[in-house]
Amino acid sequence: MRPKIYLFGDSITEHSFGDGGWGASLAHHFARNADVAIRGYSGYNTRWALMAIDKVFPPPPPATAENGINGGGGGGYEAAPVCVTVFFGANDASLPNRHAAFQHVPIDEYKQNLHSIVSFFKKRWPSTHVILITPPPIDEATRILNAYVKNKSGLPERTNESAGNYAKACVTVASNCGIPVIDLWTKMQQSPDWRTDYLCDGLHLTPGGNEVVFEEVIGKLNELGVTPESLPSELPPFINIDSNDPLTSLSKWSSFMV
Amino acid sequence: MRPKIYLFGDSITEHSFGDGGWGASLAHHFARNADVAIRGYSGYNTRWALMAIDKVFPPPPPATAENGINGGGGGGYEAAPVCVTVFFGANDASLPNRHAAFQHVPIDEYKQNLHSIVSFFKKRWPSTHVILITPPPIDEATRILNAYVKNKSGLPERTNESAGNYAKACVTVASNCGIPVIDLWTKMQQSPDWRTDYLCDGLHLTPGGNEVVFEEVIGKLNELGVTPESLPSELPPFINIDSNDPLTSLSKWSSFMV
Numbered sequence: 001m002r003p004k005i006y007l008f009g010d011s012i013t014e015h016s017f018g019d020g021g022w023g024a025s026l027a028h029h030f031a032r033n034a035d036v037a038i039r040g041y042s043g044y045n046t047r048w049a050l051m052a053i054d055k056v057f058p059p060p061p062p063a064t065a066e067n068g069i070n071g072g073g074g075g076g077y078e079a080a081p082v083c084v085t086v087f088f089g090a091n092d093a094s095l096p097n098r099h100a101a102f103q104h105v106p107i108d109e110y111k112q113n114l115h116s117i118v119s120f121f122k123k124r125w126p127s128t129h130v131i132l133i134t135p136p137p138i139d140e141a142t143r144i145l146n147a148y149v150k151n152k153s154g155l156p157e158r159t160n161e162s163a164g165n166y167a168k169a170c171v172t173v174a175s176n177c178g179i180p181v182i183d184l185w186t187k188m189q190q191s192p193d194w195r196t197d198y199l200c201d202g203l204h205l206t207p208g209g210n211e212v213v214f215e216e217v218i219g220k221l222n223e224l225g226v227t228p229e230s231l232p233s234e235l236p237p238f239i240n241i242d243s244n245d246p247l248t249s250l251s252k253w254s255s256f257m258v
Numbered sequence: 259m260r261p262k263i264y265l266f267g268d269s270i271t272e273h274s275f276g277d278g279g280w281g282a283s284l285a286h287h288f289a290r291n292a293d294v295a296i297r298g299y300s301g302y303n304t305r306w307a308l309m310a311i312d313k314v315f316p317p318p319p320p321a322t323a324e325n326g327i328n329g330g331g332g333g334g335y336e337a338a339p340v341c342v343t344v345f346f347g348a349n350d351a352s353l354p355n356r357h358a359a360f361q362h363v364p365i366d367e368y369k370q371n372l373h374s375i376v377s378f379f380k381k382r383w384p385s386t387h388v389i390l391i392t393p394p395p396i397d398e399a400t401r402i403l404n405a406y407v408k409n410k411s412g413l414p415e416r417t418n419e420s421a422g423n424y425a426k427a428c429v430t431v432a433s434n435c436g437i438p439v440i441d442l443w444t445k446m447q448q449s450p451d452w453r454t455d456y457l458c459d460g461l462h463l464t465p466g467g468n469e470v471v472f473e474e475v476i477g478k479l480n481e482l483g484v485t486p487e488s489l490p491s492e493l494p495p496f497i498n499i500d501s502n503d504p505l506t507s508l509s510k511w512s513s514f515m516v
Contacts, residue, residue, distance in 0.1 A: 001316065001336070002295075017275075017286040024282035027296065028275040035295045037260075038285065043496030051508050055492045058259065078259075102501040234313045238301030243360040250309050 001079055003034045003231050008049070008056065008117075009087030012136070012205060012213075013040030020207025022214040029218060033231035034082060045091040045105045046113035053120055080125035082226055085217060086117055089135035090203060093158060093166040100157035107169050114173045122177075129224050131217065132174045132181040134167035136209065137188050139195040142202030158203065180224065182216040259337055261292045261489050266307070266314065266375075267345030270394070270463060270471075271298030278465025280472040287476060291489035292340060303349040303363045304371035311378055338383035340484055343475060344375055347393035348461060351416060351424040358415035365427050372431045380435075387482050389475065390432045390439040392425035394467065395446050397453040400460030416461065438482065440474040 007013045007023050016023030017038060027036035039056050041049070049056075060078060092110045094100035105113065114132065121130045140156040151157055167185035174181030188194045188209065195202070198209030205213065221227065236253040265271045265281050274281030275296060285294035297314050299307070307314075318336060350368045352358035363371065372390065379388045398414040409415055425443035432439030446452045446467070453460070456467030463471065479485065494511040 014289050015286070017282045017289060019278070021282065021286070024275050024279065024285065027282065027285070028273070028279070031272050031275060031296050031298065035293065037293045038289050040289065041493055041496075043499070044493075048499075048504060048508055051505060052493050102504060235299055235302075235310050238299075241301070241306075246306060246360060247309060250306055 002234070004079070004081040005030065005034050005036045006039055006057075006081050006084040007036065007087070008039045008084055009133070010040060010044050010091055011042035012090065013085070013087050014038065014042050015204065016040060016210070016213075020210045022205070022210040022217065025210070025214040026217060029214075030228055030231070032233045032235075032237070033228045040087075043091060043103060044088070045094075045103050046088045046110050046117065047092075047105050049088055050113045050116050050120075053117060057120075057124065059124075080128050082231070083129040083131060083221065083224075084121050084125075085131045085133055086114070086121075087133040088114070088117075089166040089170055090158070090163065093135055093138075093162045095157060095159065095162060098155055098157040099151040099153055107165060110166060111169045111173050114170060115177065118173070118177045118179060129221075129226065130177075130179050131220050132170055132179065133213070133217075134170040134181065134183050134185045135163045136184045136199065136203070136205065137194060138163045139199050139202035142195065142199065146201050146203075156202075180220045182213070182220060184213065184216065187216060188212060260492070262337070262339040263288065263292050263294045264297055264315075264339050264342040265294065265345070266297045266342055267391070268298060268302050268349055269300035270348065271343070271345050272296065272300050273462065274298060274468070274471075278468050280463070280468040280475065283468070283472040284475060287472075288486055288489070290491045290493075290495070291486045298345075301349060301361060302346070303352075303361050304346045304368055304375065305350075305363050307346055308371045308374050308378075311375060315378075315382065317382075338386050340489070341387040341389060341479065341482075342379050342383075343389045343391055344372070344379075345391035346372065346375075347424040347428055348416070348421065351393055351396075351420045353415060353417065353420060356413055356415045357409040357411055365423060368424060369427045369431050372428060373435065376431070376435045376437060387479075387484065388435075388437050389478050390428055390437065391471070391475075392428040392439065392441050392443045393421045394442050394457065394461070394463065395452060396421045397457050397460035400453065400457065404459050404461075414460075438478045440471070440478060442471065442474065445474060446470060 023036060023038055091103040092105035094103045096104045118130050121128055138158045138160040140159055143156040143158055164185055167183060171181050171183055188198050191197060198206055198212060200206045236249055241249040265274060281294060281296055349361040350363035352361045354362040376388050379386055396416045396418040398417055401414040401416055422443055425441060429439050429441055446456050449455060456464055456470060458464045494507055499507040
């Protein structure tokens with residue numbers, strides 16, 4: 001079975017296989033070595049994610065002769081994924097007295113929830129790399145204009161300051177858990193044109209913003225030693241096939257032969 | 259476990275999560291309902307694919323108390339995928355007396371191999387929809403100019419006529435097997451500017467060409483009744499969450515409630 005990479009998060013994860021999406025780029029990067037699976041849920045915060053995490057990552061069923069013998073159709077044993085990205089906070093950081101109040105999660109609960117999500121993965125799959133990603137920055141002026149959200153108050157439902165506080169909280173949780181974190185909020189604002197280069201509606205990502213996330217995730221994976229070259233590949237690359245004897249190249253191939 | 263869609267093929271499948279790729283679009287389309295997994299192998303023909311198919315889709319391991327109890331780390335039981343696309347022929351159709359001769363597979367063997375690949379899937383997973391995709395058309399003039407291939411002969415290693423013969427053979431196999439087929443070779447040439455709109459190097463796909471494949475695959479899946487709405491979803495969409503009682507919405511959710 002191929003190694004797997006799970007992307008767990010909100011809309012920025014759910015949409016990550018759209019035009020120029022960071023998830024699709026990750027799948028392309030690992031096209032011969034790992035399956036990248038979307039577990040993104042638009043609008044979700046950490047409270048809902050934590051409540052539903054057992055549905056998203058169901059426990060393995062007990063072993064029975066039946067599911068062993070038929071070997072398909074109802075199975076579901078799952079090897080530990082190589083990596084899970086956890087990318088929540090943009091919705092938690094919605095202000096409690098504004099249009100998206102019902103998505104708001106108080107910052108102390110957000111930290112606790114993130115911690116519990118990390119613990120869930122570490123208990124389920126001790127060898128799996130868990131990478132936290134902070135919410136991106138918010139362009140408040142564009143949020144107010146956002147036609148998708150029927151917000152007539154004239155006030156943004158999210159602010160960059162609030163997103164920044166949740167980003168700092170996320171970084172703290174990662175530090176406490178001893179796991180890697182991508183501080184997207186800080187990283188994106190290092191570019192002067194972040195509002196237009198990286199955000200399409202003051203919150204979600206442009207292809208440029210997706211590229212930043214992709215590069216950051218790849219960077220963390222490289223640091224962790226997770227590269228296409230480090231993962232098994234069930235078949236040899238074309239360049240490793242002997243044009244005079246292709247069938248022998250195929251039959252003798254084993255992973256890590258490159 | 260989420261339903262899965264496998265994409266089995268050559269480079270046009272391996273690269274299908276690149277810029278504007280048809281595989282990524284498929285994953286985006288099914289972002290909440292199915293995992294789309296790449297099993298694409300650049301340069302491969304049906305002979306090599308058939309020889310290696312057991313490595314690509316390994317049989318389930320025998321049931322043991324151990325792999326049942328630990329439930330991860332070494333498992334590998336796999337439910338039947340919803341669909342497998344089989345997209346080979348571009349390499350088989352390489353001419354036997356030209357630069358890429360060692361990728362060539364005679365057309366009768368190609369038909370037999372395709373048939374065997376379909377039979378493999380139908381035996382392994384009787385309920386799985388198998389969709390064949392023919393090779394795309396070839397723009398010979400651009401193939402000769404292709405800098406990637408060190409072909410100094412001045413003759414294209416593939417011709418559109420040969421690709422067309424393999425496309426017809428693929429359609430015949432699908433008909434004999436009673437399964438759906440996408441005749442990409444014919445479909446693309448219905449557009450007068452197919453050489454530049456759909457092909458980037460006379461063989462591989464532009465974003466426009468990827469869009470054609472995506473639309474065709476979605477069309478076949480629709481005909482088969484495989485749509486996002488027809489598949490289970492482990493969590494409710496945001497619009498189905500009661501803003502006054504989100505946690506009840508989550509706990510009461512079951513698939514097919516939309």
